[in-house]
Amino acid sequence: MTPRRPPRDAVRVPLAWRALARLLPRDFRARYGVGLAQFHRDRLAEARRSGESRLRVGRRVCADLLALAVVEWWHALAARPSVRTVSSPTPRLSAEDRMSIIVQEAAQAVRSLRRSVAFTGAAIVTLALGIGSTTAIFSVVRSVLLAPLPFPDADRVVEPDSRKIGTNETSSVTYADFMDWRDQHVFSQVAVYQPANMDLTGPTEPVRVSAAAVSPQFFGALGVRQHLGRPLQAADYALDAGYAAVISDRLWRSQFGARPDIVGHVVEINAIKRTIVGVMPADARWPIDVDLWVPLRIASELDPDLQRRDNFVFGAIARLEPGATLASTGAEMATLAARVAAEHPDIRGGVTTFPMPVVQAMLGSTTPRALWLLLGAVTLLLLIGCVNVANLQLARAAAREREIAVRVALGASRWRLVRQSLVESSALGLAGGLLGIAIAIWLVKGIVAIAPQDVPRIATASLDRWALGFGLVISMGVSLLFGLAPAVHAVRQRDHLAMGEGGARASVGRRGARTRRILVTVELALSVVLLVGAGLAVRSITRLRRVDTGFDRRNVLTASISLPGIKYDTPAQVVAFMYQLRDRLAAAPGIQAAGIASASPLGAGGFYLGREMVAEGRDPSPANEVSINWNVATPGYFAALGVPLMAGRDFRLTDDTAAPPVMIVNQTFATRMFGAENPIGRRAMSSRDEKVEREIIGVVGDVKYYAAADSSRALVWVPYAQHNAWHQGIITVRARGGGVNALGVVRRELHALDPNIALADVVTMDEAMSRSMAGDSLVAILLATFASLALVLAAIGVFGVLSYAVAQRTREMGIRLALGARPRDVRRLVAGETAPMVCAGLAVGLAVAFGLARLARSMWYEVGPNDPATFVGVALVLGVVAIVAALVPARRAARVDPVIAIRNE
Amino acid sequence: MPPMPKSAWPAPETLLPLKSVDTxxxxxxxxxxxxxxGIRQDILAHSDGKIELEAGNLYRHMRRLESKGLIEEAPQRHDAVDDERRIYHRLTPFGHRVLAAEMLRLRALVRLAVSRQIIAPGRA
Known part of the structure; x- marks a missing residue:
């Protein structure tokens, strides 16, 4: 009878199931494979009849098969006898037996590792360096980039920003835009804030604290909760309510001794009495890291300053509406911004607004890029370490061929040999991992200590349980990686022996040697990649250190002050104070020059305004506008900073509201605005804001404004006396040198004028310079360290392979020498072994490095991705190192005594 | 598995308690x-659809039961429903004794539960 089969389409078992079934041990498949397939056909047919979802069936069956494969393999491997030749029924091993075998093997591995101290030591140190560096960088990456943000549903928190369409130039937002978002419910909560520095009157000296004036939904949008007292409430915003303040955990601890009864305490801040109503938790450091939050009190939202659509001076923070996405909210914002642009084409043409995700707003783009780069670098180092250890193990395996032969003769199975090799690798990996974690703890501390302070969350970096787990997992992972080569080698040798091949030793040895050569070539290539990366970083930082900042940094000290608006509420009062302070400082003993300006170069502090300027006689269209940074300064500022006056004159005391409006510009501005024409005496105006024609009275040299790596920027300074009450300033003094206590002088003169004003952000220009390069320096230092380690490892690799080759060919060398070869010829022979490895390693490495460097080119300062000096330098360094590493084995070969060599065999 | 002399089988009690899937x-x-x-469907029907064995889980237990000599392969035959030729399994006499021993053990347990008034005595 022919069996009737069900329709074919009803019984096709998915490929994935069949593939999974192939994973099962052969014995099991032979016994149950058919039944399994029948079962699955029935199972599918039933699922189709009952309407069970395909996804559910697929998931269940795949998980089931995977579990079966694991269990059956465990069973098959554990049950397999280690001695195959005995023909008695297979003995079943109990769990205890299995355990004792594992213990026995581990003990055997440790014994065998202890016998070769040099090998074990080298392997453990190599691994520890690789694992340690990788774990350390990983824990920094995790703390800075990957750790969850301290807000509930942090992925729904965004920073609304303005952007020039078609560019990456972003800026803060206007209050008018904020009102649109709030009133049209673009977000579930949205708030604006303004940073400010405030002076907290302390018991002896006032303390400058960074503060933020925030609008009502600020804490709600972030979702942070105070840990004492209450947040700011609607009542705090009423104009007739008492003044309230929320303080940071840091301020609470440093200024108030963490007293639990702080809520309700009244303090004097900027000459106003404020009641402390709450204390924020320590991680509330975003969007701005401040110590004081006060209500942003708005007398009337009809205030023209708040209604203006070009007053981009408010930071914003928002939480997405439930159900809204980043894209849908972005579209809403863009629509509103387009409407504003249509209504105010003169000031808002080409400007849009968008929500920036909190992670991006918080981390920027430089930090993640640098960290991923470093993680890539340490991964390379780890790989190089693995290759090296694999190489060492191969060399050792070659030396242990006799031991393996004995074990095979006693009936060791393939699996047994592999297992022993892997147990040894794991023991090495674990030891390397433990030492590596110790190195990582130390390394993370070092990185945190020298990392730039402005890297968000860097201070939280430590070896947490994630990093620990990561370290252990990669230890085990690399054990398998470098354990593979010796395991394969052992099996291959076994098979040769099993087949009774007499020449086993020679052929295995030859193949082992080839594997080792390939490994060293790979290692050399990896080192080249790391060396090129480090070379580019070092070249970049050297350029940066030598960069002309445009002013004389020596003996310049800066410190910031901020005059309380309550006490200094008219422009005249502010100007009088600033000019008086400047005069006192300039006249003080030990001070060569002094000045005050709104912002310091090299990003050393202060504020500036981003504005557009148009030359006199041209219409204010975007084509004619030059984007500038608008600063305020007193007379004497440029002399104090050491910026050369290229043409014209400095500000004078008489450049005040009664005199014609003037400004000093830098060379970049002059060139962009007037080309080669003489700018002195020409006029230009801030086309969207001030709209006052100002005469250019002086041109100063360009300075690096944001950081040492900054590109040229058009800058404008106007005198304090011609600007509407600018309460804040950076005192800049040039000391005569020779150990003058410039800070003491500044403090004395300031407090002689007003003892209640705090001095903050004291920094010398040399410090500002190194601070602005701290990130690049750190990356360069780390990359150079990793690359040096890689180079040493590569050298060890070359040395190891050649030493082994020489040892293997001692007899040949002896014969050659006996037949009249000169030692030089033998040396050349050994050198000839090195050349192909080095050349191949260099070629591959340089090609890969070239590709990778192009990807990372934005990280280097004025160094191209194909910087010839770096590439040639790396090739030379590697060549020299390889030659040195080859030297010792070559000399050893040349010194072989023919008689001994030939007799030995 | 080659048939073993009867005396080679261990006493059924040494295999107890059985795993619930084995039972x-x-x-x-x-x-x-x-x-x-068929085993899967039978179990499904007798557990109110709660115990859904997949093939791997089932054959894993079958392999163990078979290696202990509790079940064996029956001659292949055609399924009554779709008439396809399939591999059948059956209980060995030893398996029968082990199952009976397990049931006795369970009955003793149930009696204990009744006497301690954890459950009411069954009507059957």
């Missing part, structure tokens, strides 16, 4: 020979 499989096979999928 289920043996119980189903006690009612007659089944193919793999």
């Amino acid at each position: 289920l499989i043996l119980t189903m096979l006690a009612a007659g020979d089944r193919h793999g999928y």
Whole structure:
């Protein structure tokens, strides 16, 4: 009878199931494979009849098969006898037996590792360096980039920003835009804030604290909760309510001794009495890291300053509406911004607004890029370490061929040999991992200590349980990686022996040697990649250190002050104070020059305004506008900073509201605005804001404004006396040198004028310079360290392979020498072994490095991705190192005594 | 597995207690020979659809039961429903004794539960 089969389409078992079934041990498949397939056909047919979802069936069956494969393999491997030749029924091993075998093997591995101290030591140190560096960088990456943000549903928190369409130039937002978002419910909560520095009157000296004036939904949008007292409430915003303040955990601890009864305490801040109503938790450091939050009190939202659509001076923070996405909210914002642009084409043409995700707003783009780069670098180092250890193990395996032969003769199975090799690798990996974690703890501390302070969350970096787990997992992972080569080698040798091949030793040895050569070539290539990366970083930082900042940094000290608006509420009062302070400082003993300006170069502090300027006689269209940074300064500022006056004159005391409006510009501005024409005496105006024609009275040299790596920027300074009450300033003094206590002088003169004003952000220009390069320096230092380690490892690799080759060919060398070869010829022979490895390693490495460097080119300062000096330098360094590493084995070969060599065999 | 002399089988009690899946499989096979999928359906029907064995889980237990000599392969035959030729499994006499021993153990346990008034005595 022919069996009737069900329709074919009803019984096709998915490929994935069949593939999974192939994973099962052969014995099991032979016994149950058919039944399994029948079962699955029935199972599918039933699922189709009952309407069970395909996804559910697929998931269940795949998980089931995977579990079966694991269990059956465990069973098959554990049950397999280690001695195959005995023909008695297979003995079943109990769990205890299995355990004792594992213990026995581990003990055997440790014994065998202890016998070769040099090998074990080298392997453990190599691994520890690789694992340690990788774990350390990983824990920094995790703390800075990957750790969850301290807000509930942090992925729904965004920073609304303005952007020039078609560019990456972003800026803060206007209050008018904020009102649109709030009133049209673009977000579930949205708030604006303004940073400010405030002076907290302390018991002896006032303390400058960074503060933020925030609008009502600020804490709600972030979702942070105070840990004492209450947040700011609607009542705090009423104009007739008492003044309230929320303080940071840091301020609470440093200024108030963490007293639990702080809520309700009244303090004097900027000459106003404020009641402390709450204390924020320590991680509330975003969007701005401040110590004081006060209500942003708005007398009337009809205030023209708040209604203006070009007053981009408010930071914003928002939480997405439930159900809204980043894209849908972005579209809403863009629509509103387009409407504003249509209504105010003169000031808002080409400007849009968008929500920036909190992670991006918080981390920027430089930090993640640098960290991923470093993680890539340490991964390379780890790989190089693995290759090296694999190489060492191969060399050792070659030396242990006799031991393996004995074990095979006693009936060791393939699996047994592999297992022993892997147990040894794991023991090495674990030891390397433990030492590596110790190195990582130390390394993370070092990185945190020298990392730039402005890297968000860097201070939280430590070896947490994630990093620990990561370290252990990669230890085990690399054990398998470098354990593979010796395991394969052992099996291959076994098979040769099993087949009774007499020449086993020679052929295995030859193949082992080839594997080792390939490994060293790979290692050399990896080192080249790391060396090129480090070379580019070092070249970049050297350029940066030598960069002309445009002013004389020596003996310049800066410190910031901020005059309380309550006490200094008219422009005249502010100007009088600033000019008086400047005069006192300039006249003080030990001070060569002094000045005050709104912002310091090299990003050393202060504020500036981003504005557009148009030359006199041209219409204010975007084509004619030059984007500038608008600063305020007193007379004497440029002399104090050491910026050369290229043409014209400095500000004078008489450049005040009664005199014609003037400004000093830098060379970049002059060139962009007037080309080669003489700018002195020409006029230009801030086309969207001030709209006052100002005469250019002086041109100063360009300075690096944001950081040492900054590109040229058009800058404008106007005198304090011609600007509407600018309460804040950076005192800049040039000391005569020779150990003058410039800070003491500044403090004395300031407090002689007003003892209640705090001095903050004291920094010398040399410090500002190194601070602005701290990130690049750190990356360069780390990359150079990793690359040096890689180079040493590569050298060890070359040395190891050649030493082994020489040892293997001692007899040949002896014969050659006996037949009249000169030692030089033998040396050349050994050198000839090195050349192909080095050349191949260099070629591959340089090609890969070239590709990778192009990807990372934005990280280097004025160094191209194909910087010839770096590439040639790396090739030379590697060549020299390889030659040195080859030297010792070559000399050893040349010194072989023919008689001994030939007799030995 | 080659048949072993009777004296080679261990006493049924040494295999107790059985795993619950083993007990289920043996119980189903006690009612007659089944193919793999039939066992699944039988278990499904007797557990109100709660115990859904997949193939891997089932054959893993079958392999163990077979290696202990509790079940064995029956001659292949055609399924009554779709008439396809399938592999059938059946209980060995030893398997029968082990299953009976397990049931006695369970009955003693149930009696204990009744006497301690954890459950009411069953009507059957």
